[in-house]
Amino acid sequence: MRGGSTTKSLTGSRLGWVLRFSAAAVVVMLGANLLVVAAERRLPDPLRYYSDRVQTLVTQMDRLKAAGVRSDLVFAGTSQAGRGIDPRVVGQTLGWKWTGNVAVPGTQAPITKRWLLEEVEPRLHPRRVVWAASSIDFNGGRPDPGIGRYNAAVATRRGALGEADEIFQNDVPVARHRSQLRNPYKLGTALQDGKPPTPPQQPLSALLGPTFRAPTTFGGAAAELGYMRSTLLGNFRVTREYLDAFRTTLEQLHRDGVETALVIMPVSTQFREAHPKGAEQYEAWKRLATRTATAAGANVLDLSRTEPDTAFSDFVHLNPDAARSWSALLAQRLAGIGWSKQAP
Amino acid sequence: MIFNSMQFALFFVVVLAIYWTLSHRRQNWLLLIASYAFYAYWDWRLLGLLIGVTAAAFLTAQRIDAAGSERNRKRWLLVAVGINLVVLGFFKYFGFFVQSSHDLAASLGLELPDQILKLILPIGISFYTFHAISYAMDVYRGRIKVERSPVTFALFISYFPLLLAGPIERAWHLLPQIRHERKKPNARQTYSALVLIVVGLVKKVVIADAVAPIANEIFNSPNGRGALPLAMGAIAFSIQIYGDFSGYSDIARGTSRLLGIEVFRNFEQPYFSTNITQFWRTWHISLSTWLHDYLYIPLGGNRDGKFATYRNLFLTMLLGGLWHGASWTFVIWGGLHGIALAIHRATGAVEPRGRPAPPKWRNVPAIVGTFTLVTVLWVFFRAASLQAALDFLGGFFSSPIGPDAGAWKAQLLVVAPIALGVIAIDLVDRNRARIFPLAWSPTVQGALFGAACVALVVWSGRPPQPFIYFQF
Numbered sequence: 001m002r003g004g005s006t007t008k009s010l011t012g013s014r015l016g017w018v019l020r021f022s023a024a025a026v027v028v029m030l031g032a033n034l035l036v037v038a039a040e041r042r043l044p045d046p047l048r049y050y051s052d053r054v055q056t057l058v059t060q061m062d063r064l065k066a067a068g069v070r071s072d073l074v075f076a077g078t079s080q081a082g083r084g085i086d087p088r089v090v091g092q093t094l095g096w097k098w099t100g101n102v103a104v105p106g107t108q109a110p111i112t113k114r115w116l117l118e119e120v121e122p123r124l125h126p127r128r129v130v131w132a133a134s135s136i137d138f139n140g141g142r143p144d145p146g147i148g149r150y151n152a153a154v155a156t157r158r159g160a161l162g163e164a165d166e167i168f169q170n171d172v173p174v175a176r177h178r179s180q181l182r183n184p185y186k187l188g189t190a191l192q193d194g195k196p197p198t199p200p201q202q203p204l205s206a207l208l209g210p211t212f213r214a215p216t217t218f219g220g221a222a223a224e225l226g227y228m229r230s231t232l233l234g235n236f237r238v239t240r241e242y243l244d245a246f247r248t249t250l251e252q253l254h255r256d257g258v259e260t261a262l263v264i265m266p267v268s269t270q271f272r273e274a275h276p277k278g279a280e281q282y283e284a285w286k287r288l289a290t291r292t293a294t295a296a297g298a299n300v301l302d303l304s305r306t307e308p309d310t311a312f313s314d315f316v317h318l319n320p321d322a323a324r325s326w327s328a329l330l331a332q333r334l335a336g337i338g339w340s341k342q343a344p
Numbered sequence: 345m346i347f348n349s350m351q352f353a354l355f356f357v358v359v360l361a362i363y364w365t366l367s368h369r370r371q372n373w374l375l376l377i378a379s380y381a382f383y384a385y386w387d388w389r390l391l392g393l394l395i396g397v398t399a400a401a402f403l404t405a406q407r408i409d410a411a412g413s414e415r416n417r418k419r420w421l422l423v424a425v426g427i428n429l430v431v432l433g434f435f436k437y438f439g440f441f442v443q444s445s446h447d448l449a450a451s452l453g454l455e456l457p458d459q460i461l462k463l464i465l466p467i468g469i470s471f472y473t474f475h476a477i478s479y480a481m482d483v484y485r486g487r488i489k490v491e492r493s494p495v496t497f498a499l500f501i502s503y504f505p506l507l508l509a510g511p512i513e514r515a516w517h518l519l520p521q522i523r524h525e526r527k528k529p530n531a532r533q534t535y536s537a538l539v540l541i542v543v544g545l546v547k548k549v550v551i552a553d554a555v556a557p558i559a560n561e562i563f564n565s566p567n568g569r570g571a572l573p574l575a576m577g578a579i580a581f582s583i584q585i586y587g588d589f590s591g592y593s594d595i596a597r598g599t600s601r602l603l604g605i606e607v608f609r610n611f612e613q614p615y616f617s618t619n620i621t622q623f624w625r626t627w628h629i630s631l632s633t634w635l636h637d638y639l640y641i642p643l644g645g646n647r648d649g650k651f652a653t654y655r656n657l658f659l660t661m662l663l664g665g666l667w668h669g670a671s672w673t674f675v676i677w678g679g680l681h682g683i684a685l686a687i688h689r690a691t692g693a694v695e696p697r698g699r700p701a702p703p704k705w706r707n708v709p710a711i712v713g714t715f716t717l718v719t720v721l722w723v724f725f726r727a728a729s730l731q732a733a734l735d736f737l738g739g740f741f742s743s744p745i746g747p748d749a750g751a752w753k754a755q756l757l758v759v760a761p762i763a764l765g766v767i768a769i770d771l772v773d774r775n776r777a778r779i780f781p782l783a784w785s786p787t788v789q790g791a792l793f794g795a796a797c798v799a800l801v802v803w804s805g806r807p808p809q810p811f812i813y814f815q816f
Contacts, residue, residue, distance in 0.1 A: 186754070
């Protein structure tokens with residue numbers, strides 16, 4: 001009798017302990033979510049894609065898709081392409097109305113593959129795709145590859161875990177806004193400034209434009225060179241994974257009836273020489289990329305030496321003026337391979 | 345499959361669910377199969393090497409035990425240790441020595457053929473070969489009996505919670521737990537194991553992975569930054585490596601405890617150390633005691649006078665540095681720690697063994713000084729090359745803030761609260777004998793658990809970051 005009562009009391013106290021523990025945990029979790037809900041009106045929309053730029057491009061492509069637009073020509077690549085190619089200039093010269101620049105800063109071949117085949121192609125059904133690349137796209141040794149982040153973004157995460165996470169993010173405010181909650185500085189600014197106003201809707205023909213930016217001055221030339229050597233071209237090596245991503249993308253586009261071209265972007269002398277084994281390593285990459293693209297049925301335009309070093313804002317990117325004039329040159333070269341509207 | 349991934353959570357839940365339904369013998373089989381599956385998940389081609397190292401260690405230890413004379417015992421010990429060092433040397437250091445020869449030849453104006461044998465580094469090799477070496481030496485010293493069961497021994501070498509990044513267990517501690525029937529953990533032990541896992545996850549996901557992008561960004565491009573941003577980058581790395589590695593060790597201890605196996609504690613709040621000797625008694629304890637027992641003592645320890653003691657300290661730390669990786673930066677990092685230890689020893693200071701006492705206010709200058717020294721030396725550990733480390737340290741003498749004050753403020757707002765979080769966690773841990781955190785009211789513990797869950801949700805959803813020590 002006595003033993004039974006002790007057991008009962010122990011069970012009771014354990015149950016009480018568990019209940020108090022659980023209640024406190026639930027209160028804290030609910031409280032955190034309520035706080036986020038209260039602040040949600042002042043927070044910018046949560047990031048569902050790899051970057052703000054990707055999210056913007058997806059929104060724009062969805063608008064074009066909804067309007068039944070089929071793209072005549074799109075340009076893909078990294079920020080070199082994003083800041084170097086004005087699709088309006090190219091489109092006007094070639095006579096195409098629907099030209100767009102869907103280049104994404106910070107990408108490399110494996111990301112461009114997923115981006116082009118899974119997001120761009122199903123939305124825009126482009127007739128022609130230019131992969132505007134430099135050796136940065138192919139550097140499998142880069143210390144901060146973005147593909148992990150691309151694969152982990154809510155909208156581009158694959159598999160059952162990805163779907164579960166998407167549901168979780170949709171239903172749990174703390175999870176939905178976690179990228180903002182991780183950055184107290186941005187969070188503070190956002191709460192202070194309030195939700196950014198929705199920008200006026202651009203006409204369809206103005207979508208998918210370039211991302212011209214003023215030259216960055218952070219740290220000066222030494223810092224830019226250091227970043228280029230240690231990060232963009234750090235541990236430079238063209239890995240099989242990156243080369244395969246490039247080749248299979250071109251092959252898939254080819255199978256889908258899309259005309260393709262590899263445009264080798266202009267680069268500065270400093271850029272070529274910043275490769276760990278010097279300019280020869282860059283030239284070796286060019287030969288490899290050219291061979292691979294040709295074998296995959298793509299046209300190849302080598303425009304790497306068309307611009308003087310003064311045309312670059314930071315050794316890597318063309319400055320806005322140079323980008324516009326170079327885009328006209330690019331259009332002529334594309335016309336040369338029969339990509340203009342007037343071509344037979 | 346890393347500890348902070350959903351794959352590992354599913355894997356462990358399945359293993360645990362089956363584990364306690366089996367007899368002891370079958371439990372060992374299950375753990376062995378699970379350990380090999382865990383390892384093969386990384387790269388199945390390397391499983392052969394793990395099994396090969398295990399077989400060699402098992403057989404040579406039998407020979408040590410069976411050898412009639414001391415001479416033969418010693419011979420077989422040398423074979424056992426030699427096999428492991430050859431495996432470790434070949435896979436981990438061959439490329440380093442070839443590259444160093446190339447660099448030396450190039451500096452002399454010579455050009456060697458550019459045919460460097462590229463080898464993949466088998467994950468966890470530094471840990472399981474050290475398990476095997478300590479086993480052979482302990483059998484030779486008669487500290488433990490030779491293990492006759494291949495399954496028991498294979499599990500000792502490949503036990504999955506410890507396989508990739510330790511703690512480096514000793515045979516005398518782990519083998520008996522594998523050999524004998526294990527008790528199912530009671531409610532209190534289960535709870536403490538779960539607390540360890542949650543704390544470990546917080547240290548990894550909320551602390552280490554939160555500051556990692558800042559440390560990476562600053563170490564990847566230190567040029568043009570001011571002294572304070574560089575100092576913050578170095579502090580961010582100090583926090584990252586501590587959160588990362590001690591988080592891993594906590595999860596390893598927690599998961600082991602759920603399996604009825606106790607493993608070594610690997611950290612005792614090292615950043616509260618008041619001197620460099622105390623730091624090494626509280627940082628990566630399983631490695632520092634391993635180096636003490638199997639390197640420093642065989643070298644002569646402190647038995648042959650002051651100079652020999654300093655030399656042995658220096659050599660031990662130099663080799664300890666090289667253990668971390670095949671790079672001059674690790675060698676220099678280890679060597680500088682060796683010099684610091686020798687200098688501390690030369691001052692005549694005596695550092696008592698055992699768990700250090702809770703810090704007091706009067707210790708703050710010594711703690712800050714030791715942390716500063718350790719953080720400066722981490723620059724060599726983290727930098728991509730010796731030149732990069734020197735450039736980074738050179739930046740400490742530039743302007744205080746540098747050109748990008750906005751970025752610095754944003755980063756400081758991440759690093760500073762996380763640093764305070766580390767201090768809070770470690771203060772509680774250092775005082776655990778006095779304040780018994782597991783005896784706190786369930787409301788407080790539940791609230792802390794809720795806060796940990798919220799923090800984990802906020803800081804998850806990014807690609808799982810591999811643990812730093814996996815590369816060693």
